[in-house]
Amino acid sequence: MDYQYAKDAFEELKNFEGKADLKGSDTVIDHFVLLPKNGLDGFDITAFLDTHRSTGSFEIEGSHEEEQYTIIGISVIKKAYSNDVDYFLRLLVW
Numbered sequence: 001m002d003y004q005y006a007k008d009a010f011e012e013l014k015n016f017e018g019k020a021d022l023k024g025s026d027t028v029i030d031h032f033v034l035l036p037k038n039g040l041d042g043f044d045i046t047a048f049l050d051t052h053r054s055t056g057s058f059e060i061e062g063s064h065e066e067e068q069y070t071i072i073g074i075s076v077i078k079k080a081y082s083n084d085v086d087y088f089l090r091l092l093v094w
Contacts, residue, residue, distance in 0.1 A: 010032060012092050023087045031054060032073050035060040035071075040083060048081075073088065
């Protein structure tokens, strides 16, 4: 999705930290990450968590005009993630 659309959704999703779960499980999303979509190529959640430490949602910047962006929800304790953006967007309208 375009950067500005993804950024707007990301800002709203931050309100769901610690409340929403990964779709179809009881795993709570600790934080959301806004990142360029190509950042998911060969994505390894363990390596990602070792590299990026945070107590809340954050953004990994790229070229806003040239790249498509996505959002992932992360469970730090279970070292699990989801990039089901359709599910995340439905959280905003429920």
